[in-house]
Amino acid sequence: MSAATAYNQMNPFTPMFGKVPAYMAGRELIIENMVQAFDVAGSNPDLCSIFVGARGTGKTALLTYLGHRAEQMGWVVASATASNGMLDDIEQRVRASSAHLISAASSKKLAGASIASLGGISWENIEPSANWRSRLNLILDQLNEANTGLVISVDEIDPSIPEMVELVTTYQHFVRENRKVALIMAGLPYKVSALLSGKTTSFLRRAARHNLGSIPDYEVKEAFRLTVEDGGKRIDDDALDLAASAIGGFPFMFQLVGYRSWNAARKERIISVEHVRQGSQIAKEEFDSRVLEATYAELSKGDISFLQTMNEEGETSRAEVAERAGKKPAWVSTYKKRLLEAGVIEEPSPGVFEYALPGMGEYLQNRG
Template structure:
C-alpha cells in the first residue's frame, strides 16, 4: 500500500480507502488503521472512509489499540424518506431486469422506517422469494418483512441491547410504556432516579443512535423495531 500511495502522490493523485461493515471484531482493520495513521503523519494525500452499524462504530471507537479513530469526523446517516426508499428499490429492481408491484413498494417503504440497512434487507429477501418471476409481488414483500425483521433482531438489535449498560436498558424498557414521544422526567420517575441522572443516560443513548431527541425534554426511539424487540424479549 505504501508503494501505491507514493506512486499516486507523485502523479498529484490521492488514495481513498473505503471499508464497509466496519467492526471491532475485524483482525485486519487495526492493521489498516495503523498504516493509515503513518500516512497521515507523513502528510500523504490519503483518506479513510469507514461505514458500519451504530453499535459497531461505537464499539470500534472505544478500542484503545485504534484510538486514532476518535479524532475522525463522524457522520450519522439520516432517515431516508418513503419516497426515496420506494425510488431506490424500484430503480434497483428494474435495473436488474425485473419489476415490482406498487403495493409491495409501499409495504417496503413503511416497514423500513427509513433505515438504510433495513431497506437492504427488505430488497434482498423480496428478490429471493421467487427470482424466476418477472415481478416482485405484495406477497413477496410481506414475506420479506418477516425475514428482514428476524435479521434485524439477530444482527442489529440483539448486539445493540447486549452492549448497553443496565441503566441504559432500564431507560429503554421504561420507554416501552405507552406511545412516544416520552417525557424524560416521566422516564426518570418510572426508573426511580433523578431527572438529572436520566438526562445523562438519555445523552448516551442518543450518542449510540438508539433514541433521538424530539421537542424539548422529550425522546423517542430512533432505531427501527427496537421497541418491539424489547417487548418481545421481555
C-alpha cells in the same frame, strides 16, 4: 426481454454487510461532497471523514463505494478493518493497488510497475527497518511523482487498538506535510466518540463527521422501485408502500425486505402486497437476530431500563422516561448520553427520544 427471461432474473438485493447496493439511497449528498473532495483534493476537509452509525446503517457499503469512486478518479486506495496488524495490511494494500509486479529483490519492493493509467512507478530502496511513517512517506513520494494520491479507508474504528491511534497520529503528520492522502473511516457511535476524546487523536474532532441516520420514505420507495425494475420485475404501488413501512428508513432492512420479497415472488413478474408481507416477516426475524440481538448484548441493565420506559413506537419525552423509571434527571442524562453514543436512540428535538433501530421497542417488549 421475453416474459420467461423477466421471471428468472437474479435477485438484485444484497442483504450482506458491506456489499455495495445497486442504489445508495439517502447518501447522495455525502457521496457528492466526497467525490468533489477527491476531484479538488488540496485542503478539502472531507478528505478526512468519519462515517458514524449503528449496525446496519450502511457504513461499510458506503466506504466500499467511495473507495471504488476514488479509484475511478485515479487515486490509489488501501482498505482495511481496524485490527492488530492493520498498518502492515494497509502498506501491503497500497503496494497491491499500485503495482502489477512485485520484485523478489529484498532491497526493492516493487520494480517497473505501472498504476492503471497513471504511468510507471518504482519503489526505491525501502529499508525494512524504517518505521511505518517513513515507509509510507517513500510510497507517497512515488505516488506524487505519478501525480496521484492515496486514500486510506478503515472500517470498524476501535480506539483500543494501538495501531489505530498510530495511524491517526501519522495521518496528522501527512496533512502537515501537504501530502496528497485522504483518510476515510467508519464506526459505531460510541467507538468514534472514544477515538475523538483521546489525547493524541483529538485533532480528529476537526474531521468531517457524517452521521448515517434513517432514509426518508420517498427515497426508499424510489430506490426500491428502481432496484426491482433493474432486476427485471415490477412492484405494485401498495406493495411498495408496505415495503417502505417495513424498512423504516434503515439501509440493511431495505436489503433484507427487498431480497425476501423478491424471493417470495419467485418466477412471477410483479411483486405484490402478499409477496412483500411474506418477505417482510422473514426479514424482520433476520434483522432481530443479526442486528437487534447483537446490539442488546452490549447494553447494561441501566441501558435496558431506560429503553423499556420508551414508547414502542414514536417519541418519548424526558419527563416520561424519568416518571416511568422512577429516577432523577441526572440518571436520565447519563443513560441518554450512553444510548445516543451507542446509536440505539435518537434525539430528534431536545428532551425527546425515539429508537434509532427499527423494531427495537417490540424486541425489548418480547424480551421482557
